[in-house]
Amino acid sequence: MDRRALAGAAILLVATLALPLWSTRMEAPQYKDDEALEVEVFAGRVHGDIDEIELLNQYVGVRLPLETPELAAAPWVLGAMLIVALVTLALPLAARRRTALGLCVLMAATLFGGAALLQYRLYQMGHERDRAIMEGVDDFTPPIVGSKKIANFTVHMSLGAGAWAYLGALLLAAWATRRSTRGEPILLSKEGAPSVPPGPEARPDELKPIPCESATGSH
Amino acid sequence: MSKRTSQSWILGTVVVVGLALGVACQNATQTAQGGADLEGLASRTYVPVGEWDKYYAFLSGGQSGSVFVYGLPSGRYIRSIPVYEPRAGYGYANVPGTESYEMLAASGPMWGDTHHPILSETGGDYDGQSLWINDKANSRIARIDLRTFETKAIAKIPNLQATHGIAVISPDTSYIVANGEFRAEVPQGTVDEANYGAIMAFLDPTTLEPQFEVLMPGNCDINDSSKDGRWAFTTIYNLEGAVTVEGMIQREEDAIGAVDIRAAEAAIERGEFEVINGVKVIDPDATSETVLYVIPVPKNPHGCDVTPDGKYVMGTGKLSPTVTVIDISKIDQVENPRDAIAGQPDVGLGPLHTTFDGRGNAYTSLFVDSQIVKWDIEKAIAGDPTYIVDRVDVHYNVGHTQATLAETMHPTGEYLIALNKLSKDQFLPVGPTMPESQELIDISGEKMTMLSTFPAEPEPHDAVFMLAEDLIPHVIQTEELTPDAVPEDGSRIERVGPNEVHVYMTAIRSKYGLNDFTVKQGDKVTITLTNIETIRDMSHGFAVENYGINLALDPGQTREVTFVADKPGTHWYYCTWFCSALHLEMRGRMLVEESGG
Numbered sequence: 001m002d003r004r005a006l007a008g009a010a011i012l013l014v015a016t017l018a019l020p021l022w023s024t025r026m027e028a029p030q031y032k033d034d035e036a037l038e039v040e041v042f043a044g045r046v047h048g049d050i051d052e053i054e055l056l057n058q059y060v061g062v063r064l065p066l067e068t069p070e071l072a073a074a075p076w077v078l079g080a081m082l083i084v085a086l087v088t089l090a091l092p093l094a095a096r097r098r099t100a101l102g103l104c105v106l107m108a109a110t111l112f113g114g115a116a117l118l119q120y121r122l123y124q125m126g127h128e129r130d131r132a133i134m135e136g137v138d139d140f141t142p143p144i145v146g147s148k149k150i151a152n153f154t155v156h157m158s159l160g161a162g163a164w165a166y167l168g169a170l171l172l173a174a175w176a177t178r179r180s181t182r183g184e185p186i187l188l189s190k191e192g193a194p195s196v197p198p199g200p201e202a203r204p205d206e207l208k209p210i211p212c213e214s215a216t217g218s219h
Numbered sequence: 220m221s222k223r224t225s226q227s228w229i230l231g232t233v234v235v236v237g238l239a240l241g242v243a244c245q246n247a248t249q250t251a252q253g254g255a256d257l258e259g260l261a262s263r264t265y266v267p268v269g270e271w272d273k274y275y276a277f278l279s280g281g282q283s284g285s286v287f288v289y290g291l292p293s294g295r296y297i298r299s300i301p302v303y304e305p306r307a308g309y310g311y312a313n314v315p316g317t318e319s320y321e322m323l324a325a326s327g328p329m330w331g332d333t334h335h336p337i338l339s340e341t342g343g344d345y346d347g348q349s350l351w352i353n354d355k356a357n358s359r360i361a362r363i364d365l366r367t368f369e370t371k372a373i374a375k376i377p378n379l380q381a382t383h384g385i386a387v388i389s390p391d392t393s394y395i396v397a398n399g400e401f402r403a404e405v406p407q408g409t410v411d412e413a414n415y416g417a418i419m420a421f422l423d424p425t426t427l428e429p430q431f432e433v434l435m436p437g438n439c440d441i442n443d444s445s446k447d448g449r450w451a452f453t454t455i456y457n458l459e460g461a462v463t464v465e466g467m468i469q470r471e472e473d474a475i476g477a478v479d480i481r482a483a484e485a486a487i488e489r490g491e492f493e494v495i496n497g498v499k500v501i502d503p504d505a506t507s508e509t510v511l512y513v514i515p516v517p518k519n520p521h522g523c524d525v526t527p528d529g530k531y532v533m534g535t536g537k538l539s540p541t542v543t544v545i546d547i548s549k550i551d552q553v554e555n556p557r558d559a560i561a562g563q564p565d566v567g568l569g570p571l572h573t574t575f576d577g578r579g580n581a582y583t584s585l586f587v588d589s590q591i592v593k594w595d596i597e598k599a600i601a602g603d604p605t606y607i608v609d610r611v612d613v614h615y616n617v618g619h620t621q622a623t624l625a626e627t628m629h630p631t632g633e634y635l636i637a638l639n640k641l642s643k644d645q646f647l648p649v650g651p652t653m654p655e656s657q658e659l660i661d662i663s664g665e666k667m668t669m670l671s672t673f674p675a676e677p678e679p680h681d682a683v684f685m686l687a688e689d690l691i692p693h694v695i696q697t698e699e700l701t702p703d704a705v706p707e708d709g710s711r712i713e714r715v716g717p718n719e720v721h722v723y724m725t726a727i728r729s730k731y732g733l734n735d736f737t738v739k740q741g742d743k744v745t746i747t748l749t750n751i752e753t754i755r756d757m758s759h760g761f762a763v764e765n766y767g768i769n770l771a772l773d774p775g776q777t778r779e780v781t782f783v784a785d786k787p788g789t790h791w792y793y794c795t796w797f798c799s800a801l802h803l804e805m806r807g808r809m810l811v812e813e814s815g816g
Contacts, residue, residue, distance in 0.1 A: 035754070052754055055728050059800045134800050 002176040003089055006100060009176070010085040012169035017043050017078050020160030022118065022144070026053070026153045037153075039064075040160060044075040060151055061132035065121040070114065077110060078166075085173070100176040107170045119144055126150075263661060264671045266293040274623060275685045276636065277336045277350055278657070281678035284331040286352055286363065291623075291634055291684065294659055294673035302361045302370045303331020303354050310760070310771030311370070316745075316781035317770065319370070326373040332356040334680040335385050335441075339424065343390035343446055343628035345685050347693040349424065351395055353382040360385060360397055360427055366695045367773075374427035377496040378405050379418035384442035384453060384523065387424075388480065390628070394421040394430065396451045396478075398439035402460065405434065406495045415460065418500070419453060419478060431487050431499045433478055433510065436460075438467075441522050441572075445547055446529030446628055451478040454534050456519040468538065473519055475534045475543070477512040477550050478503075486510055514556045516543040517563075522572035522619075526581075526596065527630050531561065535570045535583060542566055542573055542583055544600060564599035564606055566592050572681075574622040576632030576662055580608060584620040584637060589613055591620055591637055591660060593667055611667045613637040613658050614645050619681040622662060626683060635660045635667070638679040646674055655679050696755040698775035705732065705749040705777065712736045722746045726759040726772060729801030731792070735808040740787045744809075749777040760795025763809060769795055787813040 020040035027036045039048035046066050053064060065071075081103065088099040119141075126140035137151045147156045266272055272290030275297075280287055284304035288297045299306065303323065307313040312323040323329060331354035339349040350363040360382055361373040376382055379399025388394040399418040404411045417435045419442070422428065437455040444451050455474040457467040486492065486506040492499040503511035517539030525532045525547070534543040541563045549559040569587030576582070581599075583592050590610050598606035622635040642656035654674035661668040705723045710732025713721045720742050725732035726749070738744055750759050750772035761770040761778075765786060770778040793806035 055799075058728075 002093075002096065002100065002178065005172040005176040006085055006089050006096075009103075009169040009172035010082055010089070012165045012172065013078060013082040013085060015165035016162045016169060017075060017082070019162035019165060020047070021074075021162040021166070023048075023158055023160050024142075025156045025158075027156070028152045028154070031153070041071070042162065043078050044071060046071070059132070059134045060137045061130035062125055063130065065125055068117075068121060070117045074114075081107060081110075081169075085169075088176075097177055100173055104170065104173045104177055107166070107173060111166065111170065115144060260668070260670060263668075264292040264294065264659065266290065266295070271687055273687055274634070275687055275690055276682055277338075277684070278638070278675060278682045279333040279336050279352060279680045280676050281334065281655075281680050282330075282332050282356075283676045283678070284333055284354070285676075286333060286336055286350065287676060287679075288368065289657075289673070290687075291636075292659060292670065294657070294671055296673075298368065299676075300363055300368050300370065302333060302352055302363070303329075303357070303359065303373070305329055307769050308771070310769055310778065314768050314770070314780055314782070317778065322370075322373055326359055326375050327354075327357040330356065331359060334383060336681060336683045337385055337387050337395070338626070338683050338685065339392045340387050340389055340627065341391055345624070345627055345689060346392075347685065347690045350683070351385060351387070351424075353385045353397065355381050355383050355400070358382050358399065360395065360422065362425070362427060365690060366693055367698075368694075372425075372427055374422075376418075376420050376422070376427075376429060377498050378407065378432055378500065379420055380407070384440055386442045386444050386451070388421075388444045388448050388451060389446045389529075390448060392424050393448055394451075394480070395424050395427070396421055396442055396444065398442050398453055400438050400440060402438055402457070402462075405500070412462065419451065419476075420498075421451070421480070421483070429498045431483060431492065431501060432495075433483060434500055434502045435476060435511070436513065437473060439476070440520070443523050443525045443532065443626075445525060445532070446527075449480055450532075450547065450550070451480055452476065452523050452525065452532045453478075454516075454520040454523040455513070456521075456537075468519060471518055472515040473517075474513045475516055475520065475523065475532065475545060477514065477532075479508075479510055479512070479551065482506070482508045482510045509551070512550050512556060514543075514545055514550070514559055516560075517541060522570075522583075524573045524575070527575050527577050527625065527628050529628070531596070533573045533581065535573050536566075537569065537571060537586075540565050540568055540570065542570055542581070542599075544596065562600035562602075564594060566594060566607070567610070571617070572619045572621075574620050574625040574635065575630055576622055576625070577630035578632055580662075582620060582622060582635055582662065582667075584613075584617040586616050586618065586640075589615045589617060589639075591617065591635065591667065593662070609666050611660060611669055613639055613660075613669075614641075614656060614672070615643060616640040619679075621682045621684070623684045624686070631686070633661070633663050634670075634684075635662045636682050638675075638682060640678070642674065645672060652677075657682075696774075697753060698773055700749070700775050701777050703747060703777050703779075704775075705747055705751075707751055712738075716743075719743045720745070724748050725751045726761065726794070726805075727751045728757070728799040729794075729805040731761075731794075731805070731807045733807055735810055737810040737812060738784045739812050740784060740814040742784045742811075743781065744784050745779060745781045747777060747779045748772060750774055757798060758796040759798055759805075761792060762795045763792045764790045766790060768792075771796060784809070784811045787811045 023040045025036050025038050037049040084103050088096050122142045140150050142148045272293050274291040276289040276291050278287045285302050286300040301311040305313040312319040333352045336352050338345045352361050359375050361370050364371045380401040380403045382397050383400035384398040386396050397420045402415040402417050404414040405416045417439045419433045419435050420429045421431050437458040440454040442453040453476045455476050458473050459469050461467045486501050491506045492501050516534040519538045520534040521537040522535030532545045544562040545559050546561040553559050566583045567585040567588045570583045571586050573581050573583045581596050592610050593608040595606045617637045617639050619638045623631045623633045637658040639656040642653045645656050655678045657675050658672045659670045661670050705725050710724045715721050720738050722736050752774040758773050772778050790809045791806050
């Protein structure tokens with residue numbers, strides 16, 4: 001069962017690499033419906049109406065953080081996680097569980113680190129502006145998720161499918177760290193833990209997975 | 220006591236005068252609008268901000284030489300399509316050395332007289348590809364591409380004078396037929412009245428090249444085609460062949476001419492033509508098969524309109540108060556051409572044009588009566604005295620009238636426009652030149668309802684309409700980059716000869732690709748400019764101070780201008796289409812170094 005969880009995590013990590021992690025949609029009276037400006041951030045690249053936003057940004061002195069180290073590193077970090085997940089699949093149970101725990105910690109740390117960096121970049125974009133050509137637009141900090149009025153635009157920020165896939169991968173990785181699983185009683189008894197007889201009604205008492213938050217907290 | 224009496228008297232007077240005024244004002248309002256429900260009427264033409272009209276209306280501009288696009292039912296003016304006249308605002312034909320200028324100048328004068336806009340058809344319905352417009356003053360015809368609403372071709376038609384009526388040969392635009400209204404010698408160039416004739420030209424719809432021409436009697440006025448593509452009809456006046464007004468109205472009868480297109484094509488195949496100015500011209504008197512049928516109608520007819528079902532062609536009387544209804548199926552079947560006439564209803568004074576709603580009714584404009592009259596076609600043919608359905612007053616002296624999609628096989632029968640020649644008291648006075656007037660009439664019910672009026676550039680002749688939903692899918696919003704487009708990093712200046720330079724520049728908010736460029740006085744300068752914007756409506760202009768140059772560039776578009784830099788010094792170039800917060804700053808300098816003389 002933990003193998004399946006790990007395999008699922010690996011698949012979701014592949015999805016994370018391919019799908020947009022975060023997106024913004026900018027709407028203004030003259031940029032609405034089909035013409036609203038959209039930007040999608042993928043692991044390693046930014047896609048969307050970049051040229052038009054850059055043209056508009058020149059008037060308010062804003063620069064899009066398009067080439068940041070964290071953006072460049074994202075595919076490598078996610079790729080590493082994917083490899084770890086795949087390698088873990090081949091390990092014996094005990095090692096597998098420990099490695100899964102490690103993966104879980106790495107993923108959680110990356111999640112919070114990435115979110116913090118994104119929020120920092122959004123702050124930086126709204127504050128470290130070039131000399132604005134046009135006055136009247138105050139410094140701003142867009143939230144990671146939510147809406148904000150910036151100049152004539154209402155900007156909507158939201159998590160992309162890739163981010164949800166990542167969260168799913170993290171949950172599955174956490175699932176894989178459980179001490180006992182159905183269908184593998186022999187391995188469990190090797191470690192001297194009480195063997196749980198398999199059966200449709202069987203419920204191991206240690207069903208609860210190690211919460212990742214607490215794992216993160218310990219590091 | 221006397222004081223009180225006088226006070227009451229004053230009070231009484233004030234009350235009475237006040238009441239009278241109030242009643243008078245109320246009466247005035249009611250008289251002006253016939254007591255109609257104003258809010259109800261207004262709501263029938265009101266299109267809320269941000270919403271679109273149901274119809275495009277293309278109106279000819281008469282001596283303005285262009286085509287004007289309005290939305291219906293709002294009557295909102297949307298844009299002009301300059302055709303035979305320069306329009307600096309659109310960068311059209313205003314500067315020698317530009318493509319549009321060279322196209323127009325090569326075809327004739329920089330002015331035209333546009334009368335009849337017509338739309339391309341497939342299967343008898345509008346296909347949203349092209350619009351053609353005549354130039355009566357200079358024997359020309361032009362084609363507008365409806366993808367861009369731009370004039371794409373202009374041609375002078377050989378051998379004819381005064382391109383007047385033009386029509387699409389239904390149902391699939393096999394030809395554009397163009398009438399030469401004025402009689403002149405064919406070929407032109409010698410003054411010889413004996414050799415006068417009028418020409419009906421059959422043109423290739425795309426190239427506008429004449430495929431053949433037919434020599435016609437009298438003056439060919441307005442034309443139309445049968446729905447099966449076999450017949451081209453025209454009203455003919457001045458069968459007298461006179462050259463004065465008095466002479467042109469002597470005969471009691473003139474005619475509708477019906478050219479059998481299949482017979483004409485067969486005559487061409489048999490070699491029964493004469494080549495004049497490179498065009499095959501058929502003389503209908505010298506063909507072995509009948510090419511031209513002449514059906515007598517009362518003198519000096521004007522409008523020529525085929526019913527949407529293709530059964531009848533109608534000659535509208537002008538000097539006769541009648542409309543002559545001709546049964547198209549009988550034209551080549553009867554011994555006496557007069558026997559093809561199915562009916563000749565009396566409709567009112569000065570009938571000029573007839574249009575249709577697709578429900579069996581005809582609507583005729585009455586120039587003298589200043590009315591649109593609605594009449595039932597079959598009742599009129601059957602001699603039923605109740606054929607007149609309704610009349611509505613227009614303001615004033617209506618010329619053309621056109622109902623929505625009436626020229627197709629599927630009219631919508633929703634609105635009708637009266638294109639009036641005089642407006643007199645209808646708008647705020649603006650000096651002795653009054654605006655022309657157009658009136659929108661609802662024809663969806665049994666009775667017509669006058670909805671609204673909107674002024675026009677001089678002067679509206681005819682109109683055609685398209686359902687917006689049929690045209691919108693064809694309209695493009697940004698141009699594809701052409702092979703000559705200047706790439707984003709391609710702005711540069713190249714000296715291509717001792718006295719010749721080529722400047723390549725991009726335009727994008729809020730900069731030109733070059734902040735400045737230097738040429739020598741006397742250099743021939745070619746500037747190729749590409750608007751590299753990719754979002755719609757972000758047009759840029761390019762005007763050069765004191766050089767009379769203005770280009771207009773839609774997103775993706777490349778324009779070129781060539782001129783001689785004969786004035787030394789600094790000449791700023793700047794953007795003329797308001798583009799951005801830095802539009803005013805979007806500029807650069809052409810530095811013309813004084814030549815060493």
